[in-house]
Amino acid sequence: MARNWLSIAKAEFLxxxxxxxxxxxxxxxxxxxxxxxxxxxxxxxxxxxxxDLFVEEFQVLLAVAFPGLMRTVMLILWIMIxxxxxxxxxxxIKIGQWEILLSNNVxxxxxxxxxxxxxxxGYGLLVLFLSPILLSPFIIVYQVSLIGQVLMYAVLxxxxxxxxxxxxxxSIAIQAKLGESSRGNDIAKAFSIxxxxxxxxxxxxxxxFSGPLSEIMGLDVFQILPSTWGADLLSWIAIYQNGxxxxxxxxxxxxxxxxxxxxxxxxLVGVFGLFLILIGLSSADRLFTVEAGARTEVVTTVGKENxxxxxxRKIYPGHFGVLVVTSLxxxxxxxxNVSKVGYSIFLAILLPLITxxxxxxxxxNPLFLSxxxxxxxxxxxxxxxxxxxxxxxxxxxxxxxxxxxxxPNGAYKFILARIMGYTLLGIPIAVIPTITVTLILxxxxxxxxxxxINVFLVVFGAILVGIGITANNPAFEDTKSIAFIVNTFASxxxxxxxxxISAISxxxxxxxxxxxxxxxxxxxxxxxIGGALIVLLGAKxxxxxxxx
Amino acid sequence: MAxxxxxxxxxxLSKNFGVIQALSSLNLEVKKGSxxxxxxxxxxxxxxxxxxxxxxxxxxxxxxTVCGLDVEKQRNEIKAITGLLPEAPGLYSKxxxxxxxxxxxxxxxxxxxxxxxxxxxxxxxxxxxxRQNDLLESYSSGMKQKVLVASTILHEPxxxxxxxxxxxxxxxxxxxxxxxxxxxxxxxxxxxxICTHMTDFAEDVCDIIGILVDGKLTTLGxxxxxIENTQTTNLEEAYLKIVGGEVDRDSxxxxxx
Numbered sequence: 001m002a003r004n005w006l007s008i009a010k011a012e013f014l015x016x017x018x019x020x021x022x023x024x025x026x027x028x029x030x031x032x033x034x035x036x037x038x039x040x041x042x043x044x045x046x047x048x049x050x051x052d053l054f055v056e057e058f059q060v061l062l063a064v065a066f067p068g069l070m071r072t073v074m075l076i077l078w079i080m081i082x083x084x085x086x087x088x089x090x091x092x093i094k095i096g097q098w099e100i101l102l103s104n105n106v107x108x109x110x111x112x113x114x115x116x117x118x119x120x121x122g123y124g125l126l127v128l129f130l131s132p133i134l135l136s137p138f139i140i141v142y143q144v145s146l147i148g149q150v151l152m153y154a155v156l157x158x159x160x161x162x163x164x165x166x167x168x169x170x171s172i173a174i175q176a177k178l179g180e181s182s183r184g185n186d187i188a189k190a191f192s193i194x195x196x197x198x199x200x201x202x203x204x205x206x207x208x209f210s211g212p213l214s215e216i217m218g219l220d221v222f223q224i225l226p227s228t229w230g231a232d233l234l235s236w237i238a239i240y241q242n243g244x245x246x247x248x249x250x251x252x253x254x255x256x257x258x259x260x261x262x263x264x265x266x267x268l269v270g271v272f273g274l275f276l277i278l279i280g281l282s283s284a285d286r287l288f289t290v291e292a293g294a295r296t297e298v299v300t301t302v303g304k305e306n307x308x309x310x311x312x313r314k315i316y317p318g319h320f321g322v323l324v325v326t327s328l329x330x331x332x333x334x335x336x337n338v339s340k341v342g343y344s345i346f347l348a349i350l351l352p353l354i355t356x357x358x359x360x361x362x363x364x365n366p367l368f369l370s371x372x373x374x375x376x377x378x379x380x381x382x383x384x385x386x387x388x389x390x391x392x393x394x395x396x397x398x399x400x401x402x403x404x405x406x407x408p409n410g411a412y413k414f415i416l417a418r419i420m421g422y423t424l425l426g427i428p429i430a431v432i433p434t435i436t437v438t439l440i441l442x443x444x445x446x447x448x449x450x451x452x453i454n455v456f457l458v459v460f461g462a463i464l465v466g467i468g469i470t471a472n473n474p475a476f477e478d479t480k481s482i483a484f485i486v487n488t489f490a491s492x493x494x495x496x497x498x499x500x501i502s503a504i505s506x507x508x509x510x511x512x513x514x515x516x517x518x519x520x521x522x523x524x525x526x527x528x529i530g531g532a533l534i535v536l537l538g539a540k541x542x543x544x545x546x547x548x
Numbered sequence: 549m550a551x552x553x554x555x556x557x558x559x560x561l562s563k564n565f566g567v568i569q570a571l572s573s574l575n576l577e578v579k580k581g582s583x584x585x586x587x588x589x590x591x592x593x594x595x596x597x598x599x600x601x602x603x604x605x606x607x608x609x610x611x612x613t614v615c616g617l618d619v620e621k622q623r624n625e626i627k628a629i630t631g632l633l634p635e636a637p638g639l640y641s642k643x644x645x646x647x648x649x650x651x652x653x654x655x656x657x658x659x660x661x662x663x664x665x666x667x668x669x670x671x672x673x674x675x676x677x678x679r680q681n682d683l684l685e686s687y688s689s690g691m692k693q694k695v696l697v698a699s700t701i702l703h704e705p706x707x708x709x710x711x712x713x714x715x716x717x718x719x720x721x722x723x724x725x726x727x728x729x730x731x732x733x734x735x736x737x738x739x740x741x742i743c744t745h746m747t748d749f750a751e752d753v754c755d756i757i758g759i760l761v762d763g764k765l766t767t768l769g770x771x772x773x774x775i776e777n778t779q780t781t782n783l784e785e786a787y788l789k790i791v792g793g794e795v796d797r798d799s800x801x802x803x804x805x
Contacts, residue, residue: 182641182685299686302644322654326647333642399638405604406632407655408624545606545623
């Protein structure tokens, strides 16, 4: 009965290290030794040489801006530690394992603690690698003493651990709520994609409205964030343990900037960590109450087909029309696909806007800005399009593949229908960002049409590349598989290379022939031709009988 | 006439996965309109045989014909006249039963009113008419298996490969599938090649039984003949005697010591 949490932690650790199970001890010890050397020797050396490159004035600036920078750095680290475990856990809901544990003589507190401790080595390494990069510049500039450095790393670890615990509790609550089912998994994956936006948007809002909010609340609004307490405590340690002989008057200035005293910050960090632990442990019973699951709770009944689907059936009354319609239904009904498309459109709109606003003041050339926007939109939507339409959106399982392969020329028909369906989806994906960016940046109609044609052709090419690569090496629904990782990298690499070739050929045509239409055709040909070849190869491979 | 036509013929058919020999020199003949039961322990090579015969997997050596067509050279022709029920369901979670079956129909080049009528009737026979427009993600494993059974026979194949057709079905659904197989074999001369662990199901449904052990076909004959030859009372006992799965009752509680 006692120390069940240790057995669970051990099992979690075995799962974590299963990929190198034959050399588990050697690799784990080796990685930790390297991480410690990295934190204490390598990273400070590298950072020191980087900091030394800058002139003294910059170092003074860094010293003055230290508290503000530390808050930003800690906020980034805090968000990363909070989001990443949730996102990773939601990629694959495995509450079936909970049932095995719950059916044994194990308390829910043991489960919560054991699962958390089992993940610590992995996330601990992440923190060990990241924290020196973040802390070293400040340690170097302030020449913090060894005791100070130890205290700073200790504070960072306490903040990181309490955030990880918070993230762990949240991810368990979400998993339990969704349940292990096809629908639950779909929603979980969708949520794992948008979780970054869910956290980032309020934070951006907070930054934007920090001034008025601070006035209303009568204090610095950032002081309500737990990351700020940790950041300020780190600043205090660096200031009190500095080796640059900071005068008392300067320390007094910092008291005004930071707002809270060192004791209050330490108290807040400690109390908040303790509060999170208590909340988690006290709600363990409720957390592990597995819901019936989305399969039994929600039964979705399909209704009448919409106008677009009916239109496709009219245009293609035979089997091709049915396959295209099925393809669109299968893709469009998955929450993870919708969230991916939404996310990509959001980023596609955001990135050119940010870039153009930052460049607009320096380059007052509308033609250059519209070409630049087209390039950014094409690159963003091209890369995300390939991952969305290839990747895990292509085939759910090997058993599904058997069914398709079991029909005459099934793989060819299936791929052709997918290309057609996804190309139709590519139209709104190209239209929405094009129109939004045009309206916001005030481009003319010609620029908008030019942008749409280019973006759509790139999305089409990316669809071919994504489907082709996945057909050559199906990853099914497993985002943790090597096939998925290889496919993702290959898709991005091919698209980037093709877009580079496209850009060069386009410029050559414009400069030599001076024809915009020809430049669009020639510029987009490499990606489309390359994509078509990859698809052909993939379809042939998928159609062939297996050898394993 | 049907008794003379051979629908499946294999000659020295073998399949290796690296050093593992999954199937070893299989020589087999299955007559048209017959119901062949393929029995054997897990990993004996049953699914491998089905995948080779249905054109999904390449054999390492040997020859095989299905409905007179070469599995090596005429895969598409074989796929057009056969149906395959895979071992595990690979359904589209976000399609309804009707939509999924329409998709399977389209892959087999049958569309329009004809397929819609067939889907309606099949789902009604299988007791799924009330749930036919619900997404498959909300189906139980038994219901999914029924949809798969419907998808296998939707295009009226001449030969049907069934890999564990009743493993996820409750007794009444299992009886329904059993009757469907018997009726199709009798009335439409459809040939069935059934991989199963259910000896009672095989005894009731199959004319001929083949038992595969470690990739080798060790026994072939009618259920009655196999029972007679092994001097047992039913197919389960005969099977256990052949594959060596008899239970040593004395050792069953030894783990408590």
